[in-house]
Amino acid sequence: MAEPAATKAANEREAMGEKGGGGRGKRLLLGRFEVGKLLGSGTFAKVYVGRNVRTDELVAIKALDKESILKGGLVAHIKREISILRRVRHPYIVELFEVMATKTKIYFIMEFVGGGELFSVVSKGRLCEDTGRRYFQQLISAVAFCHARGVYHRDLKPENLLLDEKGDLKVSDFGLSAVANQIRSDGLFHTFCGTPAYVAPEVLSQRGYDGARVDIWSCGVILFLLMAGHLPFYDRSVVAMYRKIYSGVFRCPRWFSQELTDLLHRLLDVNPQTRITIPEIMENSWFKKGFRHVRFYIEDNELHSIAEPEEDGRSQNDHESGSESDCSVASCPASFSDDHREPLGLPRPPSLTAFDIISFSEGFDLSGLFEETGEMTRFLSKEPAPKIVAKLEEIANVAGFKVRGKDCRVFLEGTREGEKGPLTICVEIYELTPSMVVVEVKKKAGDEKEYEEFCINELKPGLKHLMCESPPVSKTTASIG
Template identity: 70%
Template sequence: MAETTTSTTKKDAQALLLGRYEIGKLLGHGSFAKVYYARNVKTFESVAIKIIDKEKILKGGLIAHIKREISILRRVRHPNIVQLFEVMATKTKIFFVMEYVKGGELFNKVAKGRLKEEVARKYFQQLVSAVAFCHARGVYHRDLKPENLLLDENGDLKVSDFGLSAVSDQMRQDGLFHTFCGTPAYVAPEVLAQKGYNAAKVDIWSCGVILFVLMAGYLPFHDQNVMAMYKKIYKGEFRCPRWFSPELTRLLTRLLDANPETRITIPEIMSKRWFKKGFKHVKFYIEDDKLCSVQDGEESESDQSMSESESELESRRKLASLPRPVSLNAFDIISFSPGFDLSGLFDDEGEGARFVSGAPVGKIISKLEDIAKVVSFTVRKKDCRVSLEGSREGVKGPLTIAAEIFELTPTLRVVEVKKKGGDRREYEDIYNRELKPGLQNLTTDESIAPHLPLDALNSSPDSPNLLSDTE
C-alpha cells in the first residue's frame, strides 16, 4: 500500500509542469514539438502547452524561427486567433502556454460534408476579421487551411499555427517575399511562380480556397497528379457548383483571381453584400498585454443600476486604495533613453511618450479620466495602469491608449503613455490635442524641480537628456 502511494506521488510530481500545470493527454505533435492538454492547478484554467525540444531546434538552426513565432504571437492578440499566454523554458525544453480550443479542427467538420451557407459565412467572416487584424499588424500567416482553423466551445473560429508566418520586416528590397511555403492545395499561383509575392494577397487566396471548401465540401483545384493541380492553380481554373448563389460565385471569382494585382482586397471583401450579411464587428481591448473581450458595449443590469454618486464614491475608494507605483531603478532609467532602448525585442508599438510629474497618483489618474471623458473613451484601471479605449471601429480595431505611472523619487513620478492598439493617426491626433497638453499642464501645476526638465525621459537629439553622454 505504501509502495503504491509513493508511486502515485512520483507520478503526480512528474505530471506537474513547473509546479503549476497538470499535464494531460497529447493533442498533437510535429517534428520539433508536442502539444498537450494541461490544467492550472491553482486557477483550474484549461490550457494547451506546446513543448519544444531545444536540442532539435538548435540542430535545425531554428532558434531565430522560434523567437519570431513568439514575437508574432504576442503581436496578434485577437478573439479569433489562438492566444499565447506565456513562454517558459528549462535547459532542455521551451514551453508555449496557449489558449485551449476544445472544439477541434474546422477540417473535421468539413470532412463530414459541406456546410450550410450561413455557417460557412460566419466562419469566413471570423477568418477575414482575424487575417485583416494580422495584416494591419504586419503579420502574414502564409499557411491558412481548415486544419489550422480551430473551433471553441461556442462554435467560434480561432486561427492557429503561425509557424510559417512572416512579418513585414522580412520583405526584400523589392517589397516582396520569396520563401516557397504553404500547403499545395491552398497555395497561391504567384508563390508557385517563385518570382516574389505579396503575402497579404497570398493569404486572401487561401481564404478563398477555404470558403470554397466550406461551401462545396471539396477543393476548387484538385488532381491526383500534383503537377496537374499546380497547373490548374497557376491558371486559376475552377468551377463553382450549381448550389452556389450568384453573389457567392462572384466573390469567389475575385478571391481566386490568379492575378494578384486584380485580386480582391480585404476592405473590398468586407464591403460585399454576401459578406456583410449578419456580420458583427469584434470589439476587444488589450490591457497588460492580455486581450479582454467586450460584450458589444452593453452594460449589465448591475452597472446600469449604479447611480452616478455611487460610481463617484467607488472611484474615490479605488483611488484611495491604489498601491504605490513601481520604482524605477538605474537600469530602467537608462533603458528609457533612445540610445539604450531594449523594448524593440518584444514591443511592436513604437508610439509613446513620458512625462515627469510631482502630482500624486490619484491626481494623475483623475486627469487621465478627465481626458477620456473629453474624447468619449472608456477607462479601465488596474493598480497604477490606466487603459483608455475608444469605440470607433477601424481596420486595426478600436484605439487603445495605455498609461502607466512609475515612481522616480519619493516626490516625482513618470507617466508613460503609449498606443496599445488601433490607428496611429487617431492616436497622434488625441495625443497632440488632449493628452500632451493635459499632462503637461498637470506637471506645470505641481512645480517640477528645475533641474529635471519636462519630457527629459522622452529625449531627442534636440532636447535635453536626463542622462547625458558625459554622465
C-alpha cells in the same frame, strides 16, 4: 448554453486522458502544469493537453526539442514565432500564455481549444451557407488583424483553424508566418511555403509575392471548401494540381448563390493586383449578412471581449442569424462612449493612501507627483473628476479618438491601425485631498512616437489649464541629537 458542471468536468477529464476523477500520477511540468495525453506531433514538436494546477484550467503544451532546433538552424524561426504570437492577441487567434524552458526542451503554454479542427467538420460534408459564412467572417477578422500588425500567416487551411466550445473559430500554427521586415528590397516575399491545395499561383511562379494577397487566396480556397464540400483545385498529382491553380479555372456548384459565386471569383483571382482586398471583403454584401463587430481589449495581460451595440439599420434577418465576428479592435473597457453619451455620474475618485504617495515620491519631496517618463505623465489638479473627464472627451472628439471609461479610469482609443495596434491611452484620477486630485496618463497600447506626438500636440495643451503648477522643491537635511 453553458455545460453542466458534471458534464464539463467529465469532458476535461476526457481531454486529459483521465478515466476516473483525478490526475494522480501524471507528469508535472516545472511544478505548474500537469501534462496529459498527446494531441499531435510533428518533426520538431509534440503537443499535449495540460492543466494549470494553480487555476485548474486546461492548456495546450507545445514541447520543442532544443537539440533538434539547433541542428535544424531554427533558433531565429522559433524566436520569430514567439514574437508573432505575442503581437497577434485576438479572440479568433489561439493565444500564447507563456514560454518555459528546461535544459532539453522549450515549452509553449497555449490556449486549449477543445472543439477540434474545422477540417473535421467540413470532412463530413459541406456546411449550410449561414454557418460557412460565420466561419469565414471570423477568419477574415483574424487575418485582417494580423495584416494590420505586419503579420502574414502563409499557411491558412482548415487543419490550422480550430473551434472552441462556443463554436467560434481560432487561427493556429503561425510556424510559417512572416513579418513585414522580412520583405526584400522589391517589396515582396520569396520563400516558397504553404500547403499545395491552398497555395496562391504567384507563390508557384517563384517571382515574389505579397503576403497579404497570398493569405486572401487561401481564405478563398477555404470558403469554397466550406460551401462546396470539396476543393476548387484538386488532383492526385501535385504537379497537375499546380497547373490547375496556376490557370485559376474552377466551377462553382449550382447551389451557390450569385453573390457567393462573384465573391469567390474575386478571392480566387490569379492576378494578385486585381484580387479582392480585406477592406473590399468587409464591404461585400454577401460577407456583411449577419455580421456584427466584437471588440476587445487587453487589461492586466488578459483578453476581454466587448459586444458592440446593435446597429439601427440592421435587418430582421441579421438579428435572427446572430452571427458574431470582429474586424475592429478596442484596447479598453466600455462603460460610456461618445456615440450614446449618458450623464457620467462619476463616483468620488479613489483616495491615495500614504503608501501610494510614498511610491510616487521620495520621502516628502512631492515633485514625484509631477513625474514624466516616456510612456507616463502624472500631474495635480484642483478640478473635480467630472470636469477633467469632460475635457478628455472634448480632446478625444477633436482628435478623432473614441472615449471609454469606468468610474475614474478613462481610455482614449485611436482608430489608426499599426503594427502595435491602435494608440490607447489610459487616464486615471485619484483623490489626494478633498480639493486635490492626481491625474495619471499612461500609454497602454500603440506606437510610442505616436503617443508622444499626441501628448505634445493635443493632450497637454488641452489639459494645461487644469494642471496645478509644480511646487518648488526644497531639500533639507535634518540632524539628530
